[in-house]
Amino acid sequence: MLRKLLILAVFAGTSASIPIVYQSNPQLVENLLRSAVPGKQAVEAQPNVNLASVPNKPAAPLPMGRKVLVAADERGHFSSPFKLNGRQVDGMIDTGATLVAINISTARRIGLSLNASDFNREVNTANGTIKAAVAMIDRLQIGSITVNDVQTIVLDDRALRTNLIGMSFLNRLDKYQVENGTLLLVQ
Template sequence: MRNFVILGLAVAASVAIPAVYQSDPEAFHQFLKPAGEATVAPAEPAPALKIVASPVPAAPEVLLGRKVKVSADARGHFIADFKLNGRSVEGIVDTGATTVAINRSTARHIGISLRKDDFKHEVKTANGVTRAAGVVIERMQIGRIVVENVPAAVLEDAALDGTLVGMSFLSRLSKFQVEDGALLLVQ
């Protein structure tokens, strides 16, 4: 019986430690430092637009035809897996965003390479003004909904943490609406 209790505690710790780390990595690292070690606070970088997604987004419900229903998470956000140029990317649907916005790492992941001088457009974000590169995503897909040649903005990783699915994608659908706590997308 004692072995089962020890095994149960080990399993609980293996589940709890990653959750604690995700919620506050800096506090976790502070906890692990030896007692006599001095701490030097790093210089604060420019704030990034941080997209905090659910630990595991609910899979979108693919309906008959070219319809998809995305349930809201606990905070009311609509987060789902999209395919950008055939690569899976988690995105948060943002009707307030003029265009699809991705960061530079995501751009690389979906096969878009950029140079520093490509970042020539000034854009306004929730955290202020930053530079962006204009690109076209050849193919965006969620469920059976497929939209080709979607205009997008690429921001540096420090300015955007995640993917925003904005109006440059949504406006190409025949309908999108919220009903019963879910976002219905129809092509």
């Protein structure tokens, strides 16, 4: 009886640690699963790359189905690669920004065509009042989360160096919360 309880305890402990191992190294778990399936060729485990050693490069979000975790950088900001209209763009999630805010260079890169006359809105920024244009992003994606038709504001490159993913995106999610240095996004 004691032997069965011990085996059951080892099995339960191992099973409980699988999600933790998957979150820290999903490639390792996927390779282990592939090697366990008969008739399929096992793929060698990929080396674990430490993204923290890459300067000024935001860590990619960890996808979890329709949930995404974004780790805070060394400054405490939640920076991550996004896809705007299918193009990869780095941005910072900013709950203080009413709208998604991108600069003119990013707008051009993602296919937004703006004229000088489109810059007819005044926006108050930390650096003063500037002219801006309102536009729509067809598709904004982070990890497995996709939101269509997101309102954005376009600012001059000198006024906005970092693209900001604001509340016009976050309000369309089921949930977002900060806990233990990570931002959880749920759709």
